[in-house]
């Protein structure tokens with residue numbers, strides 16, 4: 001049993017509820033413990049994970065959020081920088097699955113958030129599990 005922290009940017013509640021259901025469904029089905037914390041937006045997710053790692057309470061993380069394009073360049077910043085921050089943390093050896101949707105409209109988001117459709121929340125949980133498995137394999141080989 002491993003301990004996972006879902007860090008969600010609750011910008012669109014109904015979409016996050018589906019993404020979290022998908023992520024929790026995967027993790028809890030394999031008997032893992034799951035906590036959830038909430039930050040204002042996707043840009044705060046990497047920092048929240050970095051802060052959580054200092055507590056050394058969790059084995060893996062799932063980032064959950066939805067970024068929907070608006071009228072300005074801000075979409076590129078929020079989408080790109082949240083992904084870059086998460087990638088930097090994974091390159092530091094932290095097992096994180098990225099379940100932040102970056103989409104053009106709500107219709108695209110619903111299809112990807114819905115666990116019975118594209119289930120991107122569940123996919124992100126599976127990615128975190130895969131990285132944790134790799135950590136365990138390499139640690140065992142030492």
Ligand SMILES: Nc1c(NC[C@H](O)[C@H](O)[C@H](O)CO)[nH]c(=O)[nH]c1=O
Nearest residue numbers: 009011040041042043065066067068
């Ligand atoms: N427009 C969206 C945001 N914007 C907020 C930023 O993520 C951040 O919280 C703010 O710039 C303060 O630092 N966040 C999302 O998660 N989704 C969006 O569509």
Ligand SMILES: CC(=O)[C@@H](O)COP(=O)(O)O
Nearest residue numbers: 068070071072074075078
């Ligand atoms: C992704 C965003 O930051 C977006 O929701 C903000 O909308 P706008 O670009 O119209 O200010």
